[in-house]
Amino acid sequence: MSPGPAGYGRFYGVGVGPGDPELITVRAARVLGRVDVVFSACAHGDGESLARRIAEPYLAPSARVVPLHFPMTRNRREVEAAWDENARRVLGVLEAPADAAFITLGDPSTFSTFTYLWRRLSALAPGLEAEVVPGITSYQAAAAQAGEPLAEGEESLVIVSGAKGGAQVERFRALADNLVVLKVYRRAEEVARALREGSELEGVVVSRCGLPGERVHRGLDALTAGSDSYYTLVIAKNRRRREWPLA
Amino acid sequence: MSPGPAGYGRFYGVGVGPGDPELITVRAARVLGRVDVVFSACAHGDGESLARRIAEPYLAPSARVVPLHFPMTRNRREVEAAWDENARRVLGVLEAPADAAFITLGDPSTFSTFTYLWRRLSALAPGLEAEVVPGITSYQAAAAQAGEPLAEGEESLVIVSGAKGGAQVERFRALADNLVVLKVYRRAEEVARALREGSELEGVVVSRCGLPGERVHRGLDALTAGSDSYYTLVIAKNRRRREWPLA
Numbered sequence: 001m002s003p004g005p006a007g008y009g010r011f012y013g014v015g016v017g018p019g020d021p022e023l024i025t026v027r028a029a030r031v032l033g034r035v036d037v038v039f040s041a042c043a044h045g046d047g048e049s050l051a052r053r054i055a056e057p058y059l060a061p062s063a064r065v066v067p068l069h070f071p072m073t074r075n076r077r078e079v080e081a082a083w084d085e086n087a088r089r090v091l092g093v094l095e096a097p098a099d100a101a102f103i104t105l106g107d108p109s110t111f112s113t114f115t116y117l118w119r120r121l122s123a124l125a126p127g128l129e130a131e132v133v134p135g136i137t138s139y140q141a142a143a144a145q146a147g148e149p150l151a152e153g154e155e156s157l158v159i160v161s162g163a164k165g166g167a168q169v170e171r172f173r174a175l176a177d178n179l180v181v182l183k184v185y186r187r188a189e190e191v192a193r194a195l196r197e198g199s200e201l202e203g204v205v206v207s208r209c210g211l212p213g214e215r216v217h218r219g220l221d222a223l224t225a226g227s228d229s230y231y232t233l234v235i236a237k238n239r240r241r242r243e244w245p246l247a
Numbered sequence: 248m249s250p251g252p253a254g255y256g257r258f259y260g261v262g263v264g265p266g267d268p269e270l271i272t273v274r275a276a277r278v279l280g281r282v283d284v285v286f287s288a289c290a291h292g293d294g295e296s297l298a299r300r301i302a303e304p305y306l307a308p309s310a311r312v313v314p315l316h317f318p319m320t321r322n323r324r325e326v327e328a329a330w331d332e333n334a335r336r337v338l339g340v341l342e343a344p345a346d347a348a349f350i351t352l353g354d355p356s357t358f359s360t361f362t363y364l365w366r367r368l369s370a371l372a373p374g375l376e377a378e379v380v381p382g383i384t385s386y387q388a389a390a391a392q393a394g395e396p397l398a399e400g401e402e403s404l405v406i407v408s409g410a411k412g413g414a415q416v417e418r419f420r421a422l423a424d425n426l427v428v429l430k431v432y433r434r435a436e437e438v439a440r441a442l443r444e445g446s447e448l449e450g451v452v453v454s455r456c457g458l459p460g461e462r463v464h465r466g467l468d469a470l471t472a473g474s475d476s477y478y479t480l481v482i483a484k485n486r487r488r489r490e491w492p493l494a
Binding site: 017020021022024026027029030108111112116118132133134135137140141144145147149151155157159161163171175176 | 271
């Protein structure tokens with residue numbers, strides 16, 4: 001490794017994409033092949049092991065993979081304490097100095113744990129720099145798989161989470177030309193109800209995109225039966241708002 | 248090549264990312280290395296040659312690159328006619344049968360000419376199938392470069408175009424936690440005015456991300472001076488709406 005500014009090892013936030021190891025970028029593959037340590041964290045289900053599985057074929061034989069524990073609690077103090085501790089562990093490696101990457105499913109800028117880690121790391125070590133390597137998001141992969149555009153011409157694209165239920169859907173359903181709802185898991189019925197009410201949304205439901213058990217359902221009815229995977233999302237389109245796209 | 252369903256060559260819609268050849272996916276690189284013909288089209292500035300430059304290092308030596316003309320007019324008939332003609336050219340290659348990829352800057356599902364081409368192609372040849380290979384969007388690359396998250400926790404992310412001015416910004420500015428404005432070129436002052444009025448948006452302006460002449464400006468003031476590149480976008484955040492992200 002070659003020490004970066006302020007004598008630290010180089011630090012990378014690497015998006016490893018939605019699941020298929022071929023959907024990581026050429027740069028992500030190159031970075032993973034040259035770092036000494038790879039940190040992996042996820043709060044949900046098998047996210048940590050999935051990110052690790054994607055990264056695995058690209059790692060140098062000598063690379064160490066270190067999981068970071070992210071407690072599943074709504075207690076803010078507990079979460080903050082855990083992330084401070086995780087940031088200190090990463091900093092310890094960079095101070096050695098060794099090069100390290102923090103891997104994250106999807107894209108490090110989009111609803112990613114990288115944001116929390118980086119905020120704490122840069123507070124601990126203001127001279128530290130990070131290179132962020134973007135990654136393909138779950139909703140881009142789902143759109144590709146379903147053959148459904150996310151947005152055209154002068155349309156709008158709104159991306160929200162369904163983790164807390166239908167509130168975000170209600171906020172945007174009349175206004176958005178295209179509405180993507182991530183993390184539908186557990187609140188599927190509520191999200192489906194919010195998508196149906198008061199507008200003319202059509203949709204595609206994609207589960208476990210690029211993973212074993214992948215499913216693509218046309219229509220929002222697929223949601224009411226309940227959703228069996230954290231990796232379920234909806235791409236909904238407001239047909240009323242559809243305009244001539246090339247104008 | 249190996250003929251796909253219905254005797255056609257295999258057809259791929261390939262996102263080549265925002266500009267840096269390293270930001271294409273491993274799958275895109277593999278697909279580009281095995282197709283016989285690469286079609287490239289763009290309505291704006293140097294988009295066609297940029298997409299071609301990104302794809303170039305990954306192509307088989309025997310591959311042919313064919314530019315598709317996309318006329319810069321608001322006359323719907325003329326545009327439709329050109330795209331029908333382009334679709335017939337692509338179909339001619341697939342019928343040979345040869346394998347072909349249509350390359351597009353960014354992601355083929357996100358504001359992409361691939362959508363128009365594919366709609367026409369599948370009307371001409373209902374048995375035809377396409378494999379869509381997702382790509383990194385300009386706004387993901389810009390967020391990575393600026394070190395600015397696009398969205399956290401339960402926030403919303405809204406993506407609109409500034410090509411027609413400030414109307415889309417006005418529609419979403421009070422509601423969106425994070426608002427990305429693409430294609431600010433030419434309407435920069437109007438977009439800046441819309442971003443400033445009636446809400447508490449802060450922003451980062453990124454021009455020519457990953458290209459020679461790249462610039463990252465903190466604050467929306469960078470927009471009022473006018474924007475000298477088609478590849479200018481804004482990542483704006485509504486600080487009023489910011490919530491505890493992990494709840």
